[in-house]
Amino acid sequence: MKHYDITIIGAGPAGATLARQLQENYKVLLVDKRPLDKEPGRLIKNCGGLIAPDAQKALAVFGLSIPKEVLVSPQMFSVETLDFDNDMTRTYQRHYINVDRERYDRWLVSLCGSHIEKAFNTRFRGAVKKKGYYEVTLLSKANKSVVTTDIIIGADGANSKVKKELLPKQFHEPKRYISIQEWFPNTIHLNQYVAMFDEEISDFYSWIIPEENGIIFGSAIPEGKDATTYHNLQKEKLKKYGYHLTNPTKKEGCLLLRPMSSKDIYLGEGNIALIGEAAGFISPTSAEGISYAMLSGNILAQSILKSKENFLALYIENTKSLKKNIDKKMLKYPAMYHRTLRKWIFKLGIGSMHIEQNRQTNTYVKNKVTPFMVEYSL
Ligand SMILES: Cc1cc2nc3c(=O)[nH]c(=O)nc-3n(C[C@H](O)[C@H](O)[C@H](O)COP(=O)(O)OP(=O)(O)OC[C@H]3O[C@@H](n4cnc5c(N)ncnc54)[C@H](O)[C@@H]3O)c2cc1C
Numbered sequence: 001m002k003h004y005d006i007t008i009i010g011a012g013p014a015g016a017t018l019a020r021q022l023q024e025n026y027k028v029l030l031v032d033k034r035p036l037d038k039e040p041g042r043l044i045k046n047c048g049g050l051i052a053p054d055a056q057k058a059l060a061v062f063g064l065s066i067p068k069e070v071l072v073s074p075q076m077f078s079v080e081t082l083d084f085d086n087d088m089t090r091t092y093q094r095h096y097i098n099v100d101r102e103r104y105d106r107w108l109v110s111l112c113g114s115h116i117e118k119a120f121n122t123r124f125r126g127a128v129k130k131k132g133y134y135e136v137t138l139l140s141k142a143n144k145s146v147v148t149t150d151i152i153i154g155a156d157g158a159n160s161k162v163k164k165e166l167l168p169k170q171f172h173e174p175k176r177y178i179s180i181q182e183w184f185p186n187t188i189h190l191n192q193y194v195a196m197f198d199e200e201i202s203d204f205y206s207w208i209i210p211e212e213n214g215i216i217f218g219s220a221i222p223e224g225k226d227a228t229t230y231h232n233l234q235k236e237k238l239k240k241y242g243y244h245l246t247n248p249t250k251k252e253g254c255l256l257l258r259p260m261s262s263k264d265i266y267l268g269e270g271n272i273a274l275i276g277e278a279a280g281f282i283s284p285t286s287a288e289g290i291s292y293a294m295l296s297g298n299i300l301a302q303s304i305l306k307s308k309e310n311f312l313a314l315y316i317e318n319t320k321s322l323k324k325n326i327d328k329k330m331l332k333y334p335a336m337y338h339r340t341l342r343k344w345i346f347k348l349g350i351g352s353m354h355i356e357q358n359r360q361t362n363t364y365v366k367n368k369v370t371p372f373m374v375e376y377s378l
């Protein structure tokens with residue numbers, strides 16, 4: 001049986017960052033169910049692929065710049081916000097980097113040196129605690145294998161099996177949403193990011209992101225509501241704003257977490273730690289999770305490098321600022337999600353930008369209708 005110091009389950013932005021930052025001091029196994037070393041198969045990460053300013057800053061801290069093969073067009077400079085509750089729209093300046101998420105993850109994995117052993121196309125099935133170590137069961141195609149390890153890291157995302165199987169149930173849990181994304185041909189030639197708030201659909205939000213020749217329409221529906229029905233209803237209601245989304249080419253659904261306070265973050269116990277969305281690290285206002293994943297992965301790596309024996313206590317201490325950041329985001333929450341407050345912010349135009357009537361989009365978004373699409377100039 002092969003033995004590892006650290007076994008990381010999940011090679012998304014959190015797991016890949018942790019693996020990259022652990023230097024050659026440890027014997028590390030990086031496991032992922034996706035075939036990240038081969039052509040992408042059916043299993044790909046369901047994501048909008050927007051690298052927000054916080055994630056851009058994290059990349060800068062690591063001295064990384066995104067290679068052009070990972071980028072997709074268009075690169076966007078604004079977000080149009082549709083407020084269905086108050087029948088208003090506003091545009092805000094934002095700068096996201098638009099990437100192909102699968103290629104982004106593969107790029108991060110490619111930065112992990114050869115000293116990191118990789119087991120891709122391989123699922124984590126469970127682990128049993130022995131005296132001073134764990135026996136981890138992995139499944140690759142039909143082949144079961146068992147390895148032993150001192151430390152297990154759950155970097156396996158929202159639906160973390162490491163958390164479910166190995167860690168006691170927590171009192172505080174992030175809110176759970178079913179997120180559906182549907183891909184359409186970009187017949188409306190959209191070239192900006194669109195976010196929509198609609199209490200009838202969700203207490204979170206829905207979005208449209210242009211990506212290469214297509215557009216992605218996504219929604220986050222609270223668990224317990226019929227996600228497909230409300231996703232379709234939002235799509236139907238979008239027609240009023242000129243967005244007619246027809247002939248979908250692909251549809252994906254997955255779990256999305258939303259911590260409502262830093263108390264919902266759970267970092268692990270004993271020799272098991274959680275990073276990224278598995279720990280509950282994701283923005284409660286925008287669902288931006290890539291920066292939190294990379295930053296928590298890095299903090300854990302630094303903690304392990306300092307002390308393999310005492311790493312969890314260090315990790316808990318050093319993630320305090322990241323947890324504080326979640327609470328700070330919650331201060332913004334009413335301005336975004338309280339319909340009356342949002343109405344006043346829209347009315348006053350706080351933070352929004354003036355859009356020229358003869359902007360490029362006007363020529364191709366033919367179906368957009370008045371009066372809601374009349375931009376409010378400051
Ligand atoms: C629809 C949607 C759109 C989003 N859009 C954005 C966006 O535009 N920008 C942004 O910043 N954030 C976005 N997010 C959030 C972001 O995708 C996540 O927060 C982020 O990917 C978390 O990174 P992670 O490494 O913690 O987990 P993940 O990226 O989820 O990676 C987990 C990895 O674990 C692997 N895995 C899971 N279970 C097992 C198992 N049993 N065995 C082996 N491997 C396993 C998976 O294959 C995956 O590679 C979006 C989320 C959703 C749901």
